[in-house]
Amino acid sequence: MRIDVLTLFPNMFEGPMTDSIIGKAAEKEIVTITTTNFREFADNKHKTVDDYPFGGGAGMLLKAQPIVDAIGNIETNYPETKKRIILMDPAGKKYDQALAEELAEEEHLVFICGHYEGYDERIKEFITDEISIGDFILTGGELSAMVIIDSVVRLLPETLGNTLSSQTDSFSTGLLEHPQYTRPRDFRGMEVPDVLVSGNHAKIEEWQEKESLRKTWQKRPDLLDALTLTKQQEAWLEEFKKAEKK
Known part of the structure; x- marks a missing residue:
């Protein structure tokens, strides 16, 4: 370019x-x-x-x-x-x-x-x-x-070392990016969620998608107006709303 x-x-x-x-x-x-x-x-x-x-x-x-x-x-x-x-x-x-x-x-x-x-x-x-x-x-x-x-x-091919970096950024999927963690696993009593160190990639991806939705709902609910949610995402959203009312 x-x-x-x-x-x-x-x-x-x-x-x-x-x-x-x-x-x-x-x-x-x-x-x-x-x-x-x-x-x-x-x-x-x-x-x-x-x-x-x-x-x-x-x-x-x-x-x-x-x-x-x-x-x-x-x-x-x-x-x-x-x-x-x-x-x-x-x-x-x-x-x-x-x-x-x-x-x-x-x-x-x-x-x-x-x-x-x-x-x-x-x-x-x-x-x-x-x-x-x-x-x-x-x-x-x-x-x-x-x-x-x-x-x-940063979106141009080969600019970022990891091509997935730009694809999973906040706003690229329509949702904010999920929470992320690095070592140590336990930092002053605050631990990384168990699922992220489980080695179960399917569960990790599910957690990431759910937490992206949760973060968007909490911080930028206006972004959800432009999205067509899956049935699973709609179910999670209802879960979040019910938990807030308790």
Whole structure:
């Protein structure tokens, strides 16, 4: 996968995009991440990328020209790739794991990170997606782009050492991930459930599924509204509810 980021602050990406899982993926050439300062494409001698909004209002807006020309430069350099051009915008589609999995199937992602009070609306004629990571405001789109890049890159084949890791993550199955434990078996009087050290893989999988459902019901019951539960899961859910009433 190739990822291009258009930003006024490319240095913000140096640490997060070169360390940990993303850094290793880049070393393996699973992903190539390039940042471009779109100020370089401003067509005025002062390299100005913002201006006052028509009609008045607080703050400054990013001009269309530098960003659109930066997109055009990417199109010129990589004409053969199919691109998803993503505008980070609080008004965009709310990001979730399903969208992360969708983006992980693409070959070329382009992120546009805004600043100031917003964008010239005409920029949106040159993008494919508007995405928000939540109903809150950040100083710019850089941090939200990093969040999306991290969540997408970890889904790419061979990025994680264990391919099951991403498949069993919270939200990937529609449920939160089940509780997990490691050694020692007894930590200050708190013991690992017996089933997990039983060696009975069928029972372990059943316990994991049940506890995933329990955790989701307790912490994020809203997620259950989007799921079609099996008869066994419905029975477990009734069990949880009865136990709570006692």
